[in-house]
Amino acid sequence: MKLALLFFCAAFLFITPGKANGPFCYDEDEDCGPKSWGDTCNKGRRQSPVNIEINYDVLNKANKAQLYYSRDYSRSQDFILKNNGHTIQASLRADLTSTSYLQGGQDNLANKRYVFSQLHFHWGSNKDQGTEHTFNDKSYPMEGHFVHYSSEFNSLTEAINSTDPNALAVVGVVYVLSDDDNTAFKPILKALKNLKKSGDQTNGANLNLVKLLPKQERFYTFQYNGSLTTPDCAEVVLWNVIGNGARISKSQLQQFRDVLDAHNKPLENNFRPVQDLNEREIRAYETQVILSKY
Numbered sequence: 444m445k446l447a448l449l450f451f452c453a454a455f456l457f458i459t460p461g462k463a464n465g466p467f468c469y470d471e472d473e474d475c476g477p478k479s480w481g482d483t484c485n486k487g488r489r490q491s492p493v494n495i496e497i498n499y500d501v502l503n504k505a506n507k508a509q510l511y512y513s514r515d516y517s518r519s520q521d522f523i524l525k526n527n528g529h530t531i532q533a534s535l536r537a538d539l540t541s542t543s544y545l546q547g548g549q550d551n552l553a554n555k556r557y558v559f560s561q562l563h564f565h566w567g568s569n570k571d572q573g574t575e576h577t578f579n580d581k582s583y584p585m586e587g588h589f590v591h592y593s594s595e596f597n598s599l600t601e602a603i604n605s606t607d608p609n610a611l612a613v614v615g616v617v618y619v620l621s622d623d624d625n626t627a628f629k630p631i632l633k634a635l636k637n638l639k640k641s642g643d644q645t646n647g648a649n650l651n652l653v654k655l656l657p658k659q660e661r662f663y664t665f666q667y668n669g670s671l672t673t674p675d676c677a678e679v680v681l682w683n684v685i686g687n688g689a690r691i692s693k694s695q696l697q698q699f700r701d702v703l704d705a706h707n708k709p710l711e712n713n714f715r716p717v718q719d720l721n722e723r724e725i726r727a728y729e730t731q732v733i734l735s736k737y
């Protein structure tokens with residue numbers, strides 16, 4: 444099938460585990476802005492997000508890869524939605540977490556199994572900004588970060604506290620604006636109505652993770668070793684940024700912008716600026732998605 448490319452039609456991914464209600468903020472003019480995040484955030488050599496260059500040469504060299512989703516990963520599930528002051532974050536009920544995982548094939552994803560932990564979003568105040576990763580120096584309105592940890596660890600926290608550069612796998616999805624609502628967002632937006640203030644939390648039902656990804660059965664992914672994009676910016680993330688866009692309507696995105704942050708201001712522009720790539724390589728894959736029976 445035809446691969447609709449991101450850099451033609453639009454589109455792309457991000458992460459925010461770590462501190463939930465810390466003093467950090469995204470405004471460069473404030474004392475709590477990105478330059479003040481400290482330690483690894485400022486000194487690290489493998490920081491995220493980064494700009495991803497996409498061109499014919501890169502795509503022609505893309506290796507084929509497979510990505511398996513467990514059966515529960517593609518099911519509609521109960522979830523918990525939280526406004527942590529920095530983002531809106533969805534996590535699954537604890538008893539459903541361990542059976543919702545993805546796994547690479549053909550040497551993809553370091554041949555590890557990655558357990559789903561949480562999903563959160565980064566978005567802007569207008570359509571020209573919002574994503575953390577940029578593509579050929581262009582930003583898009585929103586980026587979703589599907590955060591997973593390697594099954595070699597017992598928890599997300601244990602994985603973050605390791606020094607393993609592949610401890611976490613974060614799938615980044617870029618959302619571009621569409622005229623029609625994306626029905627996959629409905630469970631989140633229904634729960635979002637209960638979450639105006641920082642610290643608010645609510646329960647939701649029928650969240651389907653796979654439906655929030657681009658619809659294609661194959662897409663381009665860009666992998667590199669990077670970091671969490673919030674303090675303490677631990678360099679433990681195998682990033683998988685999807686190069687094909689998924690969709691959200693303008694009115695759906697507005698519902699995210701209407702949420703309030705810890706200072707009772709609109710929660711928006713919660714994206715970190717791109718970081719130096721340094722010596723890192725970004726590997727392009729033409730990835731085939733496979734839903735597992737198990």
Ligand SMILES: [Zn+2]
Pocket residue numbers: 457458459460563564565588672
């Ligand atoms: Zn994020």
